[in-house]
Amino acid sequence: MPNNEFGDFQTPLELATRIATLLDAAGYSRVLEPTCGRGTFLSAVAAPDQDRIGVEVQPSHAAAAATFGTILQRNVFTLSLGTDLPWTSDGPLLVVGNPPWVTSADLSRFGSANVPVKTNDRGLRGLEARTGSANFDVAEYIWIKLIRELAPQEPTIALLCKTQVARNVLAHCAELDLPVSGGRLYPVDSMRWFGANVDAGLFVLDVRPGAASYTCAVYESLGSGPTGRRFGMVDGRLVADVDGYAATRAADGRCPFVWRQGIKHDATQVMELVSVSGAPHTKAGDPVDVEEEFLFPLVKSTDLFRGRTASAAKWMVVPQRSLSSPVSFSLAPKLWTYLSTHASVLDGRKSSIYRKRPRFCVFGVGDYSFAPYKVAISGMHKTPQFRLVSPLDGRPVVFDDTCYFLSFDDLATASVVCAILRSSPARTLIESLVFWDSKRPVTKKLLQRIDILVLAGLLDRDRLLDDAAALGSCARSDLSRALLTLAGGRDHAGSTQPSPTGG
Ligand SMILES: C[S@@+](CC[C@H](N)C(=O)[O-])C[C@H]1O[C@@H](n2cnc3c(N)ncnc32)[C@H](O)[C@@H]1O
Structure with missing residues (x-):
């Protein structure tokens, strides 16, 4: 300008x-x-x-x-x-x-x-x-x-x-x-x-x-x-909204779960695969053959925003289970061959975070990445759209680093948390805190401020359970139990929080 x-x-x-x-x-x-x-x-x-x-x-x-x-x-x-x-x-x-x-x-x-x-x-x-x-x-x-x-x-x-x-x-x-x-x-x-x-x-x-x-x-x-x-x-x-904030400020605190950012790899053309006739290919159109346990259905921020979370149309190659435990390539010869073929791209990644790290490593991986159920949001879009994400083809979904998510082992808790985050008071609180003209309006820091348990207390219980049921097709009794466990977490705040995976 x-x-x-x-x-x-x-x-x-x-x-x-x-x-x-x-x-x-x-x-x-x-x-x-x-x-x-x-x-x-x-x-x-x-x-x-x-x-x-x-x-x-x-x-x-x-x-x-x-x-x-x-x-x-x-x-x-x-x-x-x-x-x-x-x-x-x-x-x-x-x-x-x-x-x-x-x-x-x-x-x-x-x-x-x-x-x-x-x-x-x-x-x-x-x-x-x-x-x-x-x-x-x-x-x-x-x-x-x-x-x-x-x-x-x-x-x-x-x-x-x-x-x-x-x-x-x-x-x-x-x-x-x-x-x-x-x-x-x-x-x-x-x-x-x-x-x-x-x-x-x-x-x-x-x-x-x-x-x-x-x-x-x-x-x-x-x-x-x-x-x-x-x-x-x-x-x-x-x-951003003084009156909206006044109405919901009680929930401006600390989320009892840990928000995570998706996986960072800085090598889209190698690590992100698309579907050609249902099979994984590089974006350049080459078929990819790696051991299945390293391939995960991928959902990107625009998919989250638009609600495209129901079928596996993309995959990510994830060579590690955690940053500290790099994969043993001797057990994964096909993965090794694939990554070696693209070594020039992977070795040429500019960010200093890859220096002095195992070759071909990615960031933002941990147990939480592989938990079955997630509540996720795009960090790139200007309207908050929380989505419940369940496994696709029996595999946990992973996200790229433009997304944020909470992970859960059980569908009922994920459904309840997602319904809370999609509720009107949650939206009011977020809208009151976010300046949408910022480059990345939704951040991990912002999400971590949203106290889901306080929000749950502001909501009508039956309505919340209906909304959760509509999201995850869970039995109402399971949802009710999940909500009780969450509320129990609030009673014991700081000690016995409900624990989502990796949270
Ligand atoms: C965005 S223009 C606006 C000009 C005018 N106010 C208008 O609206 O048409 C900014 C003006 O500030 C002047 N300017 C920049 N630095 C200045 C300074 N340190 N002291 C006084 N004028 C300055 C520029 O020369 C320019 O004319």
């Missing part, structure tokens, strides 16, 4: 005008556009007798913007915004604009000096720590600088930025106790307006003294109303 070190792309006038209307910009006697470029926002907000100031580092842009207000051709990072701006009046202040969309990593790629002044400042250091000092967004610095330096003037600040920036800013305001009385986020179609595929929006914060609120109402779009959802801080933690 960044086109140069200044994150220099100008906002179309039509978008700036819509934003000015939404904010009722004409009602403010003072308007500041902190990185004003050619002054599009200043021109869009223009009202008679309004005091307008822009700051822009590039001289040609600053000159172009001069038609629309007083322009300081300066670096915004070195200005003291509380004292250096030549206002000729006072009164309500609106800060509006579109700060550069560049990260510190972009800046070092450009070899740019356009970096925020480093200080020993607690605020800025905290921000770096939060966002990862190698990759903080310049817009976040500008946000925090504006809020802190202009707070006595109680501005409303409305800037176009990435959704991720809005979240970081809100969390950071809470950390620093900045006087913010809540925000609004209006998503914008960044592809339409800027030709870039980024989750972004107009983030508006009211900086006011008094009771602080670190939540942000999310709107449908610039032109339509609130979604009813708010993200923000609850008990020092950033959540």
Whole structure:
């Protein structure tokens, strides 16, 4: 997205005008556009007798913007915004604009000096720590600088930025106790307006003294109303849906079972096989003949997402039962021949995890991989879809490393756990915790936070048993017993947890 070190792309006038209307910009006697470029926002907000100031580092842009207000051709990072701006009046202040969309990593790629002044400042250091000092967004610095330096003037600040920036800013305001009385986020179609595929929006914060609120109402779009959802801080933690979280937070704790990631092998063309007339072949179309005990039905994240778990259409070659016990190839001559034939691919795997490990090894294998029943979810998709996965052709199903799963020895417990995870409170909790625009929204860490036992307590027992029965065609008495055992685990939390395989 960044086109140069200044994150220099100008906002179309039509978008700036819509934003000015939404904010009722004409009602403010003072308007500041902190990185004003050619002054599009200043021109869009223009009202008679309004005091307008822009700051822009590039001289040609600053000159172009001069038609629309007083322009300081300066670096915004070195200005003291509380004292250096030549206002000729006072009164309500609106800060509006579109700060550069560049990260510190972009800046070092450009070899740019356009970096925020480093200080020993607690605020800025905290921000770096939060966002990862190698990759903080310049817009976040500008946000925090504006809020802190202009707070006595109680501005409303409305800037176009990435959704991720809005979240970081809100969390950071809470950390620093900045006087913010809540925000609004209006998503914008960044592809339409800027030709870039980024989750972004107009983030508006009211900086006011008094009771602080670190939540942000999310709107449908610039032109339509609130979604009813708010993200923000609850008990020092950033959540995606404040109200959904409030309703289910009791289950935000610790899952009594251990979530696992699928098998990592980094050699799809060797380890993952497809079916040709029901027989395993490489993706290149070569038939594969290895001892059957090393072949397992494979379900991938898209299969999980779409519910394609009922027939074996793919396989994975799994040469080990655990990382610490590599296979004895002398007992598996066909496997050895197959892997040796593809040695160049396997030996050429780049990840350092394969160094100093047995030849041809894979990661993420253990007893849990070979348990018969699993409850699994794709880590790649943007809607949580938990699936109950049973053996195929009498063999336990394995997953690749884009999936997460719990494993069980008995179908009844797996069915009950899956039904709990598919329930409405589980979904509410997950939706309240997950920011779907993240690259990998569903993570092991997130799943491990979901306390299945507390969720079970929130559900109607008969309904839960019906749902579990529909999933796994288990006898109701078995399901009922499995649920009782689970609940018993809660009573003895920490000592006698029900134990799924490898859990
Ligand atoms: C995304 S553009 C937006 C321009 C304008 N606000 C608009 O919406 O059309 C970001 C602007 O910030 C300016 N800029 C970048 N770094 C700056 C800095 N350190 N101080 C002041 N302006 C800066 C760039 O030159 C560019 O014009």
